[in-house]
Amino acid sequence: VAGAVGRAFWGCRLSQPTRIREIQVGAAVVPVHACSSCKAEILWATTTRDKAMCLDLEPNDAGVWIVRLRSTEGGGVKVRCFHRAVGQPVDAGEKRRTSHWATCPNAEQHRRKADV
Numbered sequence: 001v002a003g004a005v006g007r008a009f010w011g012c013r014l015s016q017p018t019r020i021r022e023i024q025v026g027a028a029v030v031p032v033h034a035c036s037s038c039k040a041e042i043l044w045a046t047t048t049r050d051k052a053m054c055l056d057l058e059p060n061d062a063g064v065w066i067v068r069l070r071s072t073e074g075g076g077v078k079v080r081c082f083h084r085a086v087g088q089p090v091d092a093g094e095k096r097r098t099s100h101w102a103t104c105p106n107a108e109q110h111r112r113k114a115d116v
Contacts, residue, residue: 019031020041028069030043030069033054038104038105040056040057041056041058043056043097044079045065045067046080047082053081054099055099056099059095061096062096063096064083065081065083065096066091067079067081068082068094081097084096
């Protein structure tokens with residue numbers, strides 16, 4: 001996420017994301033990044049509360065996040081994610097995804113230590 005380097009989101013410290021390729025989603029081109037610790041392919045998205053969130057690239061029927069693309073004023077694309085509980089319907093063409101923090105084997109190393 002542009003401007004996210006070195007800032008904390010969801011209790012996690014972000015390192016420089018590694019952009020590894022781009023994928024075509026409809027008419028838009030969306031960057032795919034690599035997790036800085038496990039190297040899994042991830043998508044960076046923005047929640048409805050404007051918080052950065054990383055999602056596993058591969059869809060997962062048990063996931064509770066869906067991704068929608070929004071156009072920006074500058075002609076770019078903003079990847080937004082929305083929570084959809086399992087069992088809640090999703091629109092045609094939408095795929096459920098899982099938060100990468102839930103699947104990363106090294107998630108603990110990204111979490112900030114609580115101040116004692």
